[in-house]
Amino acid sequence: MIREQAVDKRTPKTIRHDADLIVVGGGLSGVCCAITAARAGTRVVLVQDRPVLGGNSSSEVRLWVLGATSHMGNNNRWAREGGVIDELLVENLYRNPEGNPLIFDTILLEKVILEPNITLLLNTAVYEVEKLGEKISGIKAFCSQNSTAYELVAPLFCDASGDGIVGFQSGAAFRMGAESREEFGEKFAPTAEYGELLGHSLYFYTKDTGRPVRFVPPAYALDDITKIPRYKRFNAQEYGCQLWWIEYGGRLDTVHDTETIKWELWKVVYGVWNYIKNSGQFPEAETMTLEWVGQIPGKRESRRFEGDYMLTQQDVVEQRTHPDAVAFGGWSIDLHPADGIFSEKPGCNQWHSKGIYQIPYRCLYSHNVPNLFIAGRIISASHVAFGSSRVMATGAHVAQAVGMAAALCTQNQLLPRDLTEPTRMQELQQELLKAGQHIPGFVLQDSTDLTQQAKLSASSEFVLNELPADGPLLPLTSSAAQMLPLPIGSIPQLTAFVTADQDTTLTVELRRSSKPFNHTPDVTLETLTIPLRKGKQDINLPFKSQLSEPQYVFVTFIKNEHIQLQYSQLRVTGVLSVFNKINPAVSNYGKQEPSEDIGVDTFEFWCPERRPAGHNIALRIQTGIRLFSPTNVRNGIQRPTNQPNAWVAKADDVNPTLTLSWPTRQKINRVELRFDTDFDHPLETVIMTHPETVGPFCVQEYVVCNDQQERIYHQTHNHQTSNTIRFDQPIETSSLTIHLKKSTSPGQADFAPASLMEIRCYRE
Ligand SMILES: Cc1cc2nc3c(=O)[nH]c(=O)nc-3n(C[C@H](O)[C@H](O)[C@H](O)COP(=O)(O)OP(=O)(O)OC[C@H]3O[C@@H](n4cnc5c(N)ncnc54)[C@H](O)[C@@H]3O)c2cc1C
Structure with a gap:
């Protein structure tokens, strides 16, 4: 039995951990940073204030992890992020193709606890930062589950907490809101009327029980659905991420007003469900019930910390190159009206680049707290550039660069900024490439290999001399293109296989991308107009163009409803077909065409189809590739x-x-x-x-x-x-x-x- 005498006051049990790197925040960025650093030999403490890892991707919030691939809805080909985030997503595909959020939790927890160099503190919130001079000397955290306080001491810290608790308390320069157009010359900078902050969201899941289920709304549910201007978009089928536009709080303080925002979102969620269940407009919802409602709001935006460089709209759109590139992004610049669900405006305003863009290392540490790395959505980016860099796979990829940088700093007793020295930077980039990180334009050169x-x-x-005509015959109702990789020189003679239901004319264009590393077919090299007779026929495509750089060409069949195009069963690494269709989920309406000058490009979208569709177009390729x-x-x-x-x-x-x-x-x-x-x-x-x-x-x-x-x-x-x-x-x-x-x-x-x-x- 424990019996203690009355005393004036007690202090909680306190444990001290010494490490090389303290990572605060166990979202995907914190997780990928910690694993990367640990595998490179760094002793890491990962502190997460919630019961599981993953942040917005965890079963507590349930956002799907996305990055440069953009749901396969833009022109970024082969753009999934590499390294640890790739390992996690591939593992999730293997164990969890059904997309159960609980299974994804287990994968993150497993990968972290299998790393002997990581000490994981769950349910442990960082609440105080201590400094010695300009540097952070330690942080304090508390776990309410075991009633234990932690003192965490290390030479290096990474703030991956989303709101930047460490950066904020350590005095790091930060911004919250939107820059003016003038500051960085960003033409897409929003007006105050549109709003300067993205709000939070709460999701819900539903299920069909097979028998009638009543719903009596809580007293705090929104009573009048028409207060939501776009309420007619609700239906009984959509749930979870599909309702990302249940968003609120962009006009409030998205750090300190979070509880207020959460209550408003609960109000909306239960009001929406009341509308679906009890308005009489959705008879199919009679047997449905709420299976889960989020209790922790997904946060989109709050503080952004200032590094030695701020990523801007032009970096994203023009795909500017940086000698210290360590990661890449490729999600659209995706801003939302600050009034969120109560806005009359579309829920988002998304503009894509023609390809993926580099993210420089100088965005990943505080410019005034010398031992503080920043990762995730708080990296040094303008509000507009953040609109793209904020998604989770991008944040995770960036955080891997932080993890590797922390490992090099630890090995050489350096501070984050020291790695900008060119030889050190080259070492960082090479180590990242070895770990599977893709850095566009950079090549691994490893003399020890x-x-x-x-x-x-x-x-x-393999010689690509044929994509055999053994697949489906499909109507050319949307324009379709076969991407073929080619070296410098002439275009091989090509034969395609079509069937016409009447005499007609087929237009075939040969296109390429203006930047050879992109996959946006924005340059038309030549156009063939081919008369077809009714019936099945082989058509020769005698292109005469020459390529001056190795790159993909797009053999583009312009839509014609009287034609069916023959496809192939054969799939080959690095060979894809793409289609000029629409994908509203990522604002792809076939072509991106801003109505005013907002500093983004006009171009068409040519995207693959998901398996089991997405066959290559059957072709005979003389001389072979x-x-x-x-x-x-x-x-x-x-x-x-x-x-x-x-x-x-x-x-x-x-x-x-x-x-x-x-x-x-x-x-x-x-x-x-x-x-x-x-x-x-x-x-x-x-x-x-x-x-x-x-x-x-x-x-x-x-x-x-x-x-x-x-x-x-x-x-x-x-x-x-x-x-x-x-x-x-x-x-x-x-x-x-x-x-x-x-x-x-x-x-x-x-x-x-x-x-x-x-x-x-x-x-x-
Ligand atoms: C509704 C919504 C839809 C979105 N859609 C997508 C999408 O479809 N795909 C996509 O990839 N991205 C999407 N995003 C963006 C993305 O989810 C965030 O930008 C991203 O999660 C940021 O990653 P992070 O690691 O910086 O922060 P988080 O994922 O928020 O992780 C930070 C972690 O730090 C922890 N933490 C915070 N404070 C402390 C503390 N004091 N001590 C210890 N731990 C702390 C938090 O609990 C959290 O787990 C969306 C965001 C929202 C809100």
């Missing part, structure tokens, strides 16, 4: 960009094999392999279900053999992009052979020839 000196030979090399060489596995780029950047075996190769050989025996104790998990796919975490648990391009089984043809590693259930093979004792061999095994065969649905994006080998 033994693959660079190896002779590479493959059992076969030879861009799938084994040497691609060491070209330093791990995804398709302006070229496929993959070794692809021939479709009929029954034992696809890649061999690395050296003139002398090598000692190897680590092999890194990167597979194609389809960086074009957004892998939304909730609501949107996915038809597969592993993408068709990903090799699931492979065997690695030494120079005696002995099996030294066998993987049977791969679904991940990145595979690291470690040997306890270095193997000695003059060759490594990787046998890839495919589970589907040519002609089967979703067959894709075996491919590999990268191999690296190390003696450590």
Whole structure:
């Protein structure tokens, strides 16, 4: 028994943790920062004030994780973020294609607790910052569940808390609201009437119980639905993220008024459900009930901290380059009216760029608190640029750069700003690329990688001379284009296969992107007008253009309702078809065309369709396209960009094999392999279900053999992009052979020839 005498006062139990890096906030940015840093050898404490990880993506809030892929609704091809965030999303696809938010929670928790370098404090809120001079010396936190106070001490801190609790208390310069047009020359800067802050949202889920269910609204529910100008948009089918526009608070203080905002959102949510259940307009809702209502509002915007650089609209739209680029973004600039659900205006105003844009490192630390990194939605960006950088996969990708930077600072006893020195920056960028981060325009150059000196030979090399005419025949009701990667030089002779229901004319355009690394077909090189007779026919496409740079061309079939276009079953790494359709979820109405000069581009959207649709357009390609060489596995780029950047075996190769050989025996104790998990796919975490648990391009089984043809590693259930093979004792061999095994065969649905994006080998 414990019995204590009465005393004047007691202090809570206090535990002190010393670490290299304290990460505050366990949203996706905090999680990806902590894991990246921990894997690079940094001792991390991750402090999260809620019971699970994920922030807005957790089961408490239930937002789908998005980034540059933008629901596959803009022209950013192969743009899913790499590194830890990719690992999490690919794992979620594997375990949770149904999009259950609880499963995503378990994945985040598992990945964090499996890192021996991370100390995780859940239900623990940071409430105080201590400083020594300009630097933060420690922070204080309290866990109400175990009634314990924590003193967290480290040389480096990362604020990934969304509202910037550490930045705020440590005196870091910040902004809240919107910059004027004049400050950075941003033409899309909003007026005060539109509003300067994005509000919070609360979601709800519903379910059909199969029997009538009553709903008696709580007294605080909104009683008059017509107070919501757009109330007629509500229906009994939409829930969760689909109702993102239940937004409120953009005219209030989105930090300190959060509880007020939450009550207003609850009022709206229960008022909306009352309308759906009891207005008599939705008989289909008779058997439906509320399954879940959010209790923690999803916060979109509050403080943005000032770094040595502020990302602006022009960085996003013009895709400006930066020597210290460490991550990328690609979501549209997406601003909302401050009146949110009570506004007459559309719920959002989204404008896309023609491709992904670089995010510089100088946006990721405070300019006046020397040991403070900033990550997530609070990075140094103007309100307009924040409109794009704020989404979770982008925030996570940026935070991985912070995690790696913290590791380099720890190893070399540096402060965040010290890494802007060019040699240090190069080291940071190279370490990030090794960890799977994609930095547009940057290539991994690793002299310690033994693959660079190896002779590479493959059992076969795919030549794109045919996308066989064995897929569906589909009406050309929307314009469709086949993307083909090409080297410098002439366009191969192409033959397509069509059926016309009457004599008509087919227009085929050859297009390319004005910037070779983009996939916006904004330059038309030539146009063919081809008379068709009624019936099935092969059509030759004798393009005469020359390419002066390696890039994708778009063989573009302009819509004609009298024509059906033949598609192919064959899927190939780095080869895609795209369509000029609409996707209202991301303000894609086929073409982006601002009615006034708001500093964004006019261009068309050409986007892929999701599997099981989205077949390639059947083509015969004379001379064939030879861009799938084994040497691609060491070209330093791990995804398709302006070229496929993959070794692809021939479709009929029954034992696809890649061999690395050296003139002398090598000692190897680590092999890194990167597979194609389809960086074009957004892998939304909730609501949107996915038809597969592993993408068709990903090799699931492979065997690695030494120079005696002995099996030294066998993987049977791969679904991940990145595979690291470690040997306890270095193997000695003059060759490594990787046998890839495919589970589907040519002609089967979703067959894709075996491919590999990268191999690296190390003696450590
Ligand atoms: C309704 C809505 C719709 C959106 N739509 C999308 C979308 O579709 N896809 C998308 O990717 N993004 C979307 N966003 C944007 C995105 O969710 C946020 O910008 C993003 O979550 C910010 O990431 P973060 O890690 O900075 O913050 P958060 O995700 O908010 O994570 C911060 C974490 O820090 C914790 N924390 C805060 N204070 C403390 C403290 N004192 N101590 C310890 N921990 C603390 C919080 O509990 C939280 O878990 C949307 C946002 C909203 C609100």
